[in-house]
Amino acid sequence: MTTVAASPHTGHAHHDDRSFVSKYIFSTDHKIIGIQFLFLSLFFLLVGGILAMQIRWQLGFPGKPMPGGGILPQTMAPGGVILPEYYLQLVTMHGTFMVFFAIMLLLVGVYANFIIPLKLGAHDMAFPRINMASFWSAFVSGILMLSSLFVADGAPRAGWTMYVPLSARHDYSGVGFGQELWSISIIFFGLSSVLGSLNYITTVINNRAPGMTWFRMPLSVWALFITAVLGLLAVPVLAGAAIMLLFEQVLGTHFFDPSAGGQVLLWQHLFWFFGHPEVYILILPAMGLVSELIANGSRKPIFGYHSMVFAIVGIAFLSWIVWGHHMFVSGMNPTLGSSFMVTTLLIAVPTAIKVFNWLSTMWRGNLRFHTPMLHAIGFVTMFTIGGLSGIFMAATPLDMFIHDTYFIVAHIHYVLFGGSLFAIFGSIVFWFPKMFGRMMNEAWGKVHFWLTFIFFNTTFFPMHMIGMAGHMRRLYDPTIYEFLRPVQPLNVFISVNAFLLFAVQIIFFVNFWWSLFKGEKASQNPWEDNGLEWTLPNPAPHGNWETPPTVYRGPYEFSAPGVTEDYLPQNRKLPTDREPALSPAGH
Amino acid sequence: MDPPFPAERGVDVYNKKLGMWVFLASEVMFFAALIGSYVILRFGAPGEWAKPGVVLNIKITAFNTFLLICSSVSMVKAYAAVSDGDIGKMRFWLLMTILGGACFVGIQVFEYIHLVERGFVPAGVREGSELAEMVAKGELPGATMGLYGSTFFTMTGFHGFHVTCGVISMLFLYLTKALPGKYTQQDHAGIEVVGLYWHFVDLVWIILFTIVYLI
Numbered sequence: 105m106t107t108v109a110a111s112p113h114t115g116h117a118h119h120d121d122r123s124f125v126s127k128y129i130f131s132t133d134h135k136i137i138g139i140q141f142l143f144l145s146l147f148f149l150l151v152g153g154i155l156a157m158q159i160r161w162q163l164g165f166p167g168k169p170m171p172g173g174g175i176l177p178q179t180m181a182p183g184g185v186i187l188p189e190y191y192l193q194l195v196t197m198h199g200t201f202m203v204f205f206a207i208m209l210l211l212v213g214v215y216a217n218f219i220i221p222l223k224l225g226a227h228d229m230a231f232p233r234i235n236m237a238s239f240w241s242a243f244v245s246g247i248l249m250l251s252s253l254f255v256a257d258g259a260p261r262a263g264w265t266m267y268v269p270l271s272a273r274h275d276y277s278g279v280g281f282g283q284e285l286w287s288i289s290i291i292f293f294g295l296s297s298v299l300g301s302l303n304y305i306t307t308v309i310n311n312r313a314p315g316m317t318w319f320r321m322p323l324s325v326w327a328l329f330i331t332a333v334l335g336l337l338a339v340p341v342l343a344g345a346a347i348m349l350l351f352e353q354v355l356g357t358h359f360f361d362p363s364a365g366g367q368v369l370l371w372q373h374l375f376w377f378f379g380h381p382e383v384y385i386l387i388l389p390a391m392g393l394v395s396e397l398i399a400n401g402s403r404k405p406i407f408g409y410h411s412m413v414f415a416i417v418g419i420a421f422l423s424w425i426v427w428g429h430h431m432f433v434s435g436m437n438p439t440l441g442s443s444f445m446v447t448t449l450l451i452a453v454p455t456a457i458k459v460f461n462w463l464s465t466m467w468r469g470n471l472r473f474h475t476p477m478l479h480a481i482g483f484v485t486m487f488t489i490g491g492l493s494g495i496f497m498a499a500t501p502l503d504m505f506i507h508d509t510y511f512i513v514a515h516i517h518y519v520l521f522g523g524s525l526f527a528i529f530g531s532i533v534f535w536f537p538k539m540f541g542r543m544m545n546e547a548w549g550k551v552h553f554w555l556t557f558i559f560f561n562t563t564f565f566p567m568h569m570i571g572m573a574g575h576m577r578r579l580y581d582p583t584i585y586e587f588l589r590p591v592q593p594l595n596v597f598i599s600v601n602a603f604l605l606f607a608v609q610i611i612f613f614v615n616f617w618w619s620l621f622k623g624e625k626a627s628q629n630p631w632e633d634n635g636l637e638w639t640l641p642n643p644a645p646h647g648n649w650e651t652p653p654t655v656y657r658g659p660y661e662f663s664a665p666g667v668t669e670d671y672l673p674q675n676r677k678l679p680t681d682r683e684p685a686l687s688p689a690g691h
Numbered sequence: 692m693d694p695p696f697p698a699e700r701g702v703d704v705y706n707k708k709l710g711m712w713v714f715l716a717s718e719v720m721f722f723a724a725l726i727g728s729y730v731i732l733r734f735g736a737p738g739e740w741a742k743p744g745v746v747l748n749i750k751i752t753a754f755n756t757f758l759l760i761c762s763s764v765s766m767v768k769a770y771a772a773v774s775d776g777d778i779g780k781m782r783f784w785l786l787m788t789i790l791g792g793a794c795f796v797g798i799q800v801f802e803y804i805h806l807v808e809r810g811f812v813p814a815g816v817r818e819g820s821e822l823a824e825m826v827a828k829g830e831l832p833g834a835t836m837g838l839y840g841s842t843f844f845t846m847t848g849f850h851g852f853h854v855t856c857g858v859i860s861m862l863f864l865y866l867t868k869a870l871p872g873k874y875t876q877q878d879h880a881g882i883e884v885v886g887l888y889w890h891f892v893d894l895v896w897i898i899l900f901t902i903v904y905l906i
Binding site (some may be wrong): 226230231234298301302303305306309310311312313314315316317336337338339340341343344345347348351355356357358359361364365366367370374652655684 | 697698699701702704705706707709710713714716717718720721722723724725728731732735736738739812813814815835837838840841842844845849
């Protein structure tokens with residue numbers, strides 16, 4: 105628990121005599137850990153994507169042999185035709201991988217680790233070794249989850265929400281060890297998340313550089329800080345629930361067993377009490393990162409900085425009292441349903457504040473349409489559509505109709521893919537030079553953005569329509585229902601576009617790896633940004649700063665009067681700036 | 692124990708202590724999930740629980756509770772000793788705390804073995820056991836007591852796991868820091884931080900003892 109990197113003796117690159125293993129594998133450097141998380145989560149993003157392609161094949165062309173499906177074992181897809189059992193594994197594992205191991209790790213694991221200390225002017229996280237433990241528990245958790253695909257009876261089939269009693273009883277789900285692996289993996293995941301969160305929170309509170317007051321913190325750090333609080337308090341509830349589920353499977357307990365007095369709905373309450381803060385864990389960091397990209401691309405101070413901060417806090421607070429909106433059809437007192445409806449609708453207020461602030465930031469800005477900015481604008485537009493469809497399902501009477509249909513699937517993909525993932529792509533391009541010292545190819549980045557943007561919409565927008573037509577989620581074969589026959593051509597259209605969406609990610613993949621080795625060397629401040637991280641060399645050395653920076657202003661002083669450039673780094677001292685009052689850390 | 696570089700004023704608590712407080716907040720949520728589920732399940736099916744003292748032995752657990760509270764006191768004594776600069780006394784009281792915690796776990800394991808022998812398992816009452824005969828005679832509620840077993844073993848088990856972790860951490864600190872004399876009057880963050888954890892575990896036990904054994 106000692107602050108290894110904080111020691112003045114290890115703070116310089118030229119003193120760096122650590123071995124390869126301690127530098128890149130069991131590293132305590134927050135930047136390396138962030139990069140480790142990046143590779144891990146991009147791997148799971150790919151796995152989740154491959155699973156999604158198989159789902160789309162089955163929905164578009166049910167009963168037809170999948171190209172390349174012959175390599176799958178007989179228990180999954182004999183002759184390439186996806187079995188119902190395997191299809192349920194696909195939807196379950198797609199959701200699990202994407203929510204927990206792709207998006208959550210990409211946002212929290214990668215960016216909280218990588219940019220919090222850099223943007224705050226800290227040498228490292230408060231607890232570098234706990235940070236390393238956080239990565240390795242996430243790694244173990246991911247391996248356990250992945251291995252469930254390879255055990256007898258295959259992966260869990262109860263859906264990523266693991267509703268009981270289906271998930272709790274082997275004789276109901278037909279899944280043995282795979283189901284238990286899910287619970288064990290989630291317990292490790294909870295450990296990783298708590299270790300990470302306590303680190304981020306402590307770092308933000310105690311390790312800010314002199315002059316970096318609370319309201320001079322970049323919005324990305326604010327968002328990641330509030331997200332850490334949500335993760336700290338929500339994930340242990342999931343861990344508790346997963347432990348009960350594991351005991352139900354292994355020890356034969358009766359928590360969720362109505363025949364012995366247990367309660368089925370208890371799982372849903374526990375899961376969604378975690379699940380709704382989790383939704384904001386998946387979007388708040390994206391909002392923070394996008395705020396950085398939009399201010400940079402607009403060359404203007406962010407509009408309404410304080411209201412942005414309070415909106416983040418407001419969304420985080422409301423996220424604790426809305427979980428019932430996932431359970432409107434589970435049987436609930438209508439009065440209680442109405443209160444959950446009202447609190448859910450209230451979230452539209454801080455969210456709209458953020459959207460309008462982004463628009464006002466861009467308004468009459470000196471816009472630079474670099475790849476990160478394009479992704480950020482993509483985020484704002486797609487997230488707005490996803491947010492608006494969210495209002496549909498917050499309304500109890502309407503939700504009764506669209507619950508568990510493809511309308512919900514469309515909504516979650518508009519906020520998680522159109523929202524979070526666009527923010528992630530933009531952020532990867534933006535901080536790529538800081539991570540690896542090279543730029544990603546700008547032209548191919550733009551091609552990737554536009555193709556992704558187009559195929560994203562052609563894939564997911566029609567899902568609203570088939571959802572309204574009554575197409576159920578997790579449905580194995582839509583053609584067996586008479587009333588769904590008319591939407592089958594739309595299903596084929598969605599599938600073809602989904603394949604194209606997956607294919608254009610190859611551009612990103614190639615661009616990423618090519619730029620890693622052959623990309624143009626980055627200048628020190630390639631985006632002409634104000635953040636403290638851009639006053640360091642690319643990539644930044646272990647220990648970050650030889651002398652801690654001093655901060656004189658907020659992070660969004662673009663196009664400031666009296667300055668030659670149109671940006672003004674937070675630590676550049678102007679003649680009018682006063683030194684901040686110092687106090688030694690931790691006293 | 693602090694970063695040797697200046698920083699903006701945060702809260703006036705050093706990092707390790709702040710980190711422990713933050714960690715304890717997550718622990719509160721973890722136990723809240725378990726205890727909250729217990730409350731809901733018990734209100735939903737009160738007939739699944741036996742009267743206090745019939746299945747669980749209150750006397751031996753009351754002694755165990757006393758032991759854990761004593762170990763919290765000895766933890767405070769260890770902290771007070773090191774704050775006064777009396778390293779020898781600190782070692783003694785830290786060792787007492789470790790012993791108290793280890794005895795607690797030992798007695799809990801003994802209790803578990805005894806309960807399982809009598810037929811009380813996480814799934815409820817084992818068939819053909821002593822408790823099953825009591826159910827047949829009508830001395831215990833007719834139900835399977837499945838929820839009783841589920842909640843009892845889960846809650847006390849996870850508390851016991853936390854005590855075990857605490858004992859291991861304290862033993863580690865005792866061997867690597869206290870014995871080699873690395874704690875001084877000025878620098879003893881480890882004692883304070885592990886003490887915070889220890890008091891939290893103690894507090895959780897007082898709640899668990901009340902709602903699981905006494906009510």
